[in-house]
Amino acid sequence: MSGQKKYDDRAVSGINISNSEREEDLNELMRVRREKLEELRGTGVEPYGNRFERTHLARSILDDFPEMENQPVVIAGRIMSKREMGKASFAHVQDSSGQIQIYVRLNDVGPEAYDLFRKLDIGDIVGVKGKVFKTRKGEITVSAEHFNLLAKSLRPLPEKWHGLRDVELRYRQRYVDLVVNPGVKEVFETRSKIIRALRSFLDRNGFLEVETPMMQVIAGGAVARPFVTHHNALDMNLYLRIAPELFLKRLLVGGFEKVYEINRNFRNEGISTKHNPEFTMLEIYQAYADYSDMMDLTEKLISSVALEVLGTASIVYQGEEIDLSPKWTRISMLEAVKLHSGLDFSAVKDAAEARRAVKQAGIELEVAVSDSWGDILYRVFEELVEPKLIQPTFVVDFPVEVSPLAKRKAEEPGLTYRFELFIYGRELANAFSELNDPIDQKGRFAKQVEKRRAGDEEAHMMDEDYINALEYGMPPAGGLGIGIDRLIMLLTNSSSIRDVILFPLMKPRD
């Protein structure tokens, strides 16, 4: 028992016995660095420093050189390269703003400090005090008068020419990726700016940011398989949310009229370049609005964020020019399908006829026996139309069968006031006039529950409390969901969702 306890303590404190305590496992590069570490300690140099006060970032020295020349500065950062030339040396130091060269001369720093400098490795974090000058070859440089070791690095960094290319290592050890591949940091800085711009746009327009449960008793608001977790004290299973939708609409019932949430959703499904099990979603709800208001909002939101963050609404994604300036094409699903497949579903009366029409048109499609007219229309749309929607396109009026939370069209009850936004063949946003008729909603849930009983794990569960809320009366409202990771992919020209998520889910090795 006590042995078990000891093991747990070590696990919690992060000590990795198998890796760090077996010297014979260390390769020569790491062994040498550990020896240097001990040597430094032996000469009274603490290899892991404390607070360090710097005066300048690399960028500011480079940008303001004329004023900075000959001025004293204190910088701090990681040594990225080193060039020793006997009694003088150069190195590059990298901080959050970029890199700047330092020059260390025996005569300036003295023999002890110069010895210390020679022991430093690429990857070590140092603080440098010195004066700014320009070398003979014209590079702005800090001539060191004094320097401190702030953190000794025990592992060699990837090489300077190619950086870290191995995709698997880049994702597994993002910290290394960030150190050596400068473009990566830029993507995540842009990500942060995009999210800030979204928030500020919504805040300016009177929307209130709220937080709703990530752990839910009923995983609702979307069609997806949830993750299951367990609460010990209550001894009950909980789901990680697949969407915040039903909670945000409860807030409309409560009297909040314009709300939004930017947060993680979790879906227990396949992983791909477009899917990570946890992803960030923006959902917006506006009382007394409808789906065409949501289209206007989507256009304004995305185009103004692009303008604010990138300085242009005309972007290039994977070699394709995409114009995000309003107004975007709006086309009904029936028209879109007719345009791209020749099939006119408005003349098709039921599922049997739809099946025949698809077959006649020679479209290869796996159609389940239980599929309805709407299911088949939607499948044809996904298969033949989606990939062709490169420029921003709102596809409107989805079949009711695939839209269990959207309001029916008054004149065509088989369709709903729903749209999805497609850019580069990908779904980027999904929105509708919210269904606020509790009786209709209950009926739709019941249909979903039937599907669930028939084995469809992605179908909705019955949410009695949500119905209860609707029964109190929810104002008519427009609701909008935008996949933030995909938006960021688009705006940073990233081909994989893993390039816009700092720590994407990876299967452990071994």
Added chain:
RNA sequence: GGGCCAUUAGCUCAGCUGGAAGAGCACCUGACUUUUAAUCAGGGUGUCGGUGGUUCGAGUCCACCAUGGCUCACCA
């Protein structure tokens, strides 16, 4: 989950029809007081992803497994 591809030094990669594991960077030793992919002289640091098999002999051929990439399926 299916198909295709990849896995060799810390990193980036070569290694042909099976015949004694290689390069560049990094690292180590030495020289060098404005270099910058610093240079010059010397040094190879490895469970060839793992386990079996075929063979006199396997980094190389075969099977299975692991991880990853692309792609299809599912989804956002």
